[in-house]
Amino acid sequence: MNDFENIADLINSNSNFVIASHENPDEDAIGSTIALGLALEQLNKNVYLYNETGVPAALKFLPKSKKIHKNIKNIPFEPDAVVIADCTDSLRVGKVFDRYLHDLSVIKITIDHHFTKKTKPQYSIVDQQAPSTGFLIYKLLKKLEIDITKDIAVNIYATIVGDTGSFAYSNTTSETFIIASELLKYGVNPYEISKNIYENESLKKIKLLGKVLNTLELSHGGRVATVLVSREMFKITDTTKQHTEGLVNYPRSIKGVELAVLMRQEEDELKDENWKISLRSKNDINVALIAQSFGGGGHRSAAGCSIKGDLSKAREKLVSEIEKAIK
DSSP states (O other), X not given: OBOHHHHHHHHHHOOEEEEEEOSSOOHHXXXXXXXXXXXXXXXXXXXXXXXXXXXXXXXXXXXXXXXXESOGGGOSSOOSEEEEESOXXXXXXXXXXXXXXXXXXXXXXXXXXXXXXXXXXXXXXXXXXXXXXXXXXXXXXHHTTOOOOHHHHHHHHHHHHHHTTTTTSTTOOHHHHHHHHHHHTTTXXXXXXXXXXXXXXXXXXXXXXXXXXXXXXXXXXXTEEEEEEOXXXXXXXXXXXXXXXXXXXXXXXXXXXXXXXXXXXXXXXXXXXXXXXXXXXXXXXOHHHHHHTTTOEEOSSEEEEEEESOHHHHHHHHHHHHHHHOO
């Protein structure tokens, strides 16, 4: 599914591009969007960068992050192509974007390192072994003979640091380090990026973390750790779903835990019986299979999905799939 040549040709032969990434974006989603956008501008293309929930405060340090828009209706041109970065499902970008894309007759391109069974993109670069989507975009930019600027390099490096857990996860390969070292030659400062990603939390997020950890439960002989984020916690701490990014890694860090689960209640009171699930694993537990059983997806060690039902019913459904995965 790695169509580098065809996608490079499509980029060279078209002029107007919309680049979008999934809602509630992380470093990979935002960094990939910006890096590709800057590269296409270098080729004198018209580019509109979009994210339905916008750039999280913690990621506004990324160069040119202000180029990302939250309104899909303000595009000043008719797009020839739409590129979706860091997800394969347009609904993951958001309902507004999904409706917008449904009505468009344009070239559709997906660049991602996740896999789901939901969609078959028209043109795609999808590699589950890649450490980040930005890593794949870097390879595409090389194919396009783009001049890698410092701004492009910083954004791509941030995608790699974020999605490898600062080069700690199993998706880190020798090629990951090779490309990271190449990016340093363009002026990337590893300390500054790591500081902004890992040492720049707001006080309100730390307060939310405290409440979340109070819900910690271990099960299955200490192999599974589960935490909850309720709508009430958001109200008390003046936080939003963006502040839950990375919280699932805390239960994952417990000795003996092989599978960590974060269950987040939807903030919208009209969606009371809907839970967003984040799954992280160690060792051989494939959480992507758990997520796919609920229509979600992701990687072997990091995945997500949604479950409808009140808390007890959602837990029951989730536990049933977890037990299949950890046997």
